[in-house]
Amino acid sequence: MPERESQIESNPNEIERTDKEYVFGTWSYQKEVSPTQIVDADGSRFTTADGNEYIDCSSQLMCSNLGHSAERVVDAIEEQVQKTAYVAPNYTTESRAKLGKKLAEVTPGDLSKTFFSTSGTEAVEAAIKIARFYTGKQKIISRYRSYHGATYGSISVTGDPRRLASEPGIPGTIKAPDPYAYGSTLDPMESVEYIDEMLELEGDTVAAILVEPIVGSNGILVPPNEYLPRLTEIAHDHGALLICDEVMTGFGRTGEWFGCDVFDVEPDIMTMAKGLTGAYQPLGATIVNSELAEHFEENMFCHGHTYAGHPTAVAASLAAIETYQEENLIERASEVGEYLGDRIDELAEKHPSVGDTRGVGLFRGIELTKHPEMRVPFGERDDKISAGTTIVDEVSATASDNGVYVANMINTLIIAPPLTITENEIDTAMEAIDVALDVSDDAMSTD
Ligand SMILES: Cc1ncc(COP(=O)(O)O)c(C=O)c1O
Structure with a gap:
């Protein structure tokens, strides 16, 4: 060497x-x-x-x-690309259907229907739109020490300073304090009660609270065990949804399938990417609970991409999840x-x-x-x-x-x-x- x-x-x-x-x-x-x-x-x-x-x-x-x-994932990509490299989102493939079902199985609670995209950023964009469509409300509360993505919606809900160059961003985004015991003046459980007061003062205008269950790129901030259950209660008491951004915390990173599993919390919407394919293909996913899924039976799901459910990406993801499980x-x-x-x-x-x-x-x-x-x-x-x-x-x-x-x-x-x-x-x-x-x-x- x-x-x-x-x-x-x-x-x-x-x-x-x-x-x-x-x-x-x-x-x-x-x-x-x-x-x-x-x-x-x-x-x-x-x-x-x-x-x-x-x-x-x-x-x-x-x-x-x-x-x-990860041989199994490589083989799945190769096999899929040989069979059919691409199908439009109005068609499907075996892997896409099976992956949708598999995600409903491995995610907590009643999360059951998925929209596929190609990155964590897009998964968050979809979550914001879904929360707004479903609740009919506009505001999203997220936290200062957070990263949720690079495009206009997802950077607007991002708290870290990378947001600043893109401001003013989309309207209706509000930042809250973080559970950061080492570097913040607020105790983590005080910070969650602060969010309760924010929701109270905003009136009935908040569609969702969006959080990383354990903050990733802003410093691996692990909240106390009671934080996330209390935040869920606060959101629901005020008619807001809880969105867990599991782009970094998902797929075994925390020793559980998802970060919210560490705290026994079931979000209404969850975003995923990164470990979803183990990074063998670019894939994002936004999964919602059955009540939200049902809403879109009679209301238009006004969102999509050319590569929503791209065959090689979903084939890679299915093989990745089978690898997590079997190994x-x-x-x-x-x-x-x-x-x-x-x-x-x-x-x-x-x-x-x-x-x-x-x-x-x-x-x-x-x-x-x-x-x-x-x-x-x-x-x-x-x-x-x-x-x-x-x-x-x-x-x-x-x-x-x-x-x-x-x-x-x-x-x-x-x-x-x-x-x-x-x-x-x-x-x-x-x-x-x-x-x-x-x-x-x-x-x-x-x-
Ligand atoms: C929690 C979280 N959400 C969203 C994103 C954006 O994902 P991507 O870079 O795949 O667009 C990231 C990226 O690091 C992330 O950590």
Whole structure:
């Protein structure tokens, strides 16, 4: 293996230079974009063009839940594309029908009818429209520390600063405080009562409350057990629907099928993507309960896409769900997740710059701090939309220099490996993160 090239000072190859010149990097100042070419991936690892191998500790973008070599899913895609690469949404395929039924089985409660799209963003767009069509009301309450997608509706309900450049966005979106015990002035259960008051003061105009059951890209925020049940009660008491955005938390990530299962909550609408196909195909899904489904028997379901229920995407998803089930990957995520949590706690003991550790299953966050008593973050919310790198970026880059890919968002390292990761691979990953955390320890305030 050649000497590992530092992520901090990379030397791009021809493909990487061409890509940088002709393709937009997402959510970035283009002068700072430096794509790394991946040439191979296997299990929980991937290899870059310079021959370096990495453990994928964030499942790429928290989506490759099955790892990078799920044969059954690959075969299903190949078989479908050979048979029929595409059918219009007014036709169907065996996989689409079976997947609809399967999703009704694995999702909680009475969720039963699905609209298919091609991304998490589109799944959220559909959820917003469905909630408005059904209730006849317009407003959507979501929270500040959230991400729900990139298009106008979904970015308008997003709380994180990536929303700001697209404002004013769609009308009728309201932001609420978050259950963020480490970084917010409100206690999580106070924040939920605040939402109760918001609904009271808005009168009967709120169609839905939209939340990630466990906040993902805004820092892996796990609410107290009573939070989500209370939020459901508050929504329903005020005639609003509960939408759970399970795009990141779905399909075993938390050690349960869905994030809302961790809290025994049954939403009225649920959105899914990412783990829905294990990222083998782009697919989004919005599932609704039978009462909402029934509403559209006599009212137009005024929504659709050319690729709604794309044959290869639904075939991949059906095979992905069969893989989760037959390989017991949900239970596995829970067990291996306990091990991961213990290893992360050991790092927290050792490194003073670890301010907080949070998470369940294989969905874990390490929040960094310059000053533990004052809880001063290294990365601020505005850094998400500013040029330059933070200490948190440097910690990730150092982990990468040591063979481990770990995503970071604002002030938190996101540890969310494939559900297939082994304990040995977790050990190797933790060793690299251990070295990387010396960077933040060294950068702590001394006063
Ligand atoms: C909770 C949540 N909702 C929606 C989205 C948007 O999904 P996509 O990027 O597939 O459009 C994301 C993406 O990270 C997400 O984490």
